Amino acid sequence: MKKPRVLAGTVGTALALLLSACGTGQGAGPGGGAGAGTPDLPVAGTHWTIAAVTVDGTRSVAPSGAGLEFKRNGQVGGNSGCNGFTADVAVKGDTLTVSLGPITLIGCPADRERFERALLKAFTGELRGKLQDRGLTLSSVDGRNTLELTAEADxxxxxxxxxxxxxxxxxxxxxxxxxxxxxxxxxxxxxxxxxxxxxxxxxxxxxxxxxxxxxxxxxxxxxxxxxxxxxxxxxxxxxxxxxxxxxxxxxxxxxxxxxxxxxxxxxxxxxx
CATH class of the missing domain: 2.40.128.270 (Lipocalin)
Known part of the structure; x- marks a missing residue:
């Protein structure tokens, strides 16, 4: 009989990464880097479920399957609950500058298509990020559009x-x-x-x-x-x-x- 094998482990969660990795934010190009006196939001390498989107005062609850993954190379992979999409993101302090990339062209039911349009409108340009508990809120500079995210557990x-x-x-x-x-x-x-x-x-x-x-x-x-x-x-x-x-x-x-x-x-x- 072989000797027992021991696996010693440490398990990190998305939340732990967010709360402990201040100053390790991601950047895509020159826009990355800490803002004056404000550490970059530590979103690189995290995964989120999209909870809801608010556009021009109208809040829409996300369908199942909607989510975002902030990769470590300054890119984002997302799913609206129907189509997949990509984006480039630069983080500076609490501001994320999002440039949308290609999106798939799957035909969606009407309600999911409406949500997708709202999501893509809210998730672009300069967004202010705020971490709270297991959530991340991304808001447009004028505050009219908001994206509510919930951290996915390991x-x-x-x-x-x-x-x-x-x-x-x-x-x-x-x-x-x-x-x-x-x-x-x-x-x-x-x-x-x-x-x-x-x-x-x-x-x-x-x-x-x-x-x-x-x-x-x-x-x-x-x-x-x-x-x-x-x-x-x-x-x-x-x-x-x-x-x-x-x-x-x-x-x-x-x-x-x-x-x-x-x-x-x-x-x-x-x-x-």
Whole structure:
């Protein structure tokens, strides 16, 4: 029997990032950077559910699926509840300057189309941001248009199906490399409420006892089936099995799980 494997972890939430990362705001071009005496709003790397939009005094509640993701490269990915869109954003102090980019052209029901028009009108130009509790409000300079956002919580470690999307090789954070061609989407892992890790490493089914505390996950001996699979699937399985050996650390950010060993080798996975 192999020795138990220990994953020591720290879990960050979108809210914690917002409240603790002052001075780490994003910028797109020269507009980025702190305003005089005002730290940049720490929105980079955060995800939000759109709650409502107010345009010219008329408030519209958002449909399901409407949300924004502020990426770390000064871009935003959004969904109106029907169409997806992108934007560039520069942050200076509490002001976000938004330049809308392309939008998909899916036909929407009338109510969602109306909301989409209001959203795109409110989410452009110079907007003043205000953080409060788990919310972010973006308002036009004249105060006529307002966008109400609610921070999305991290996907829970336990009970979430995680799909491995990259391998990490060496270094403090690990250098990401693509999965073997043809093995994409084949490796999925779930830490169950029953105290077991289950799933597949790319080819064979896998199971192991998993003891979870506030900071660690201890894996017992890993058991697998014995199927013979294609080259890419077996290559991925071998790489992942090696990366589950020894002390591991994990980091959970929104819907991304990063698992690494002491040498920086490991994998990243996305919540289904």
């Amino acid at each position: 996907a829970p470690l336990v009970g979430t199906a995680w799909t491995v999307d990259a391998l990490l090789d060496g270094g403090p954070e690990g250098t990401a490399s693509s999965l073997p061609a043809g093995s994409e989407g084949k490796a999925r892992l779930t830490f169950g409420k029953d105290g077991r890790l289950t799933g597949t490493l790319g080819c064979n089914r896998v199971t192991a006892p998993a003891t979870i505390t506030a900071k660690t996950i201890t894996l017992g001996a890993i058991g697998t089936t014995r199927m013979r699979c294609t080259g890419p699937e077996m290559a991925l399985e071998t790489a992942l099995y090696e990366r589950l050996d020894g002390p591991l650390t994990y980091r959970l950010t929104h819907r991304t799980l990063i698992v690494t060993d002491v040498d920086g080798g490991g994998f990243s996975a996305t919540a289904d």
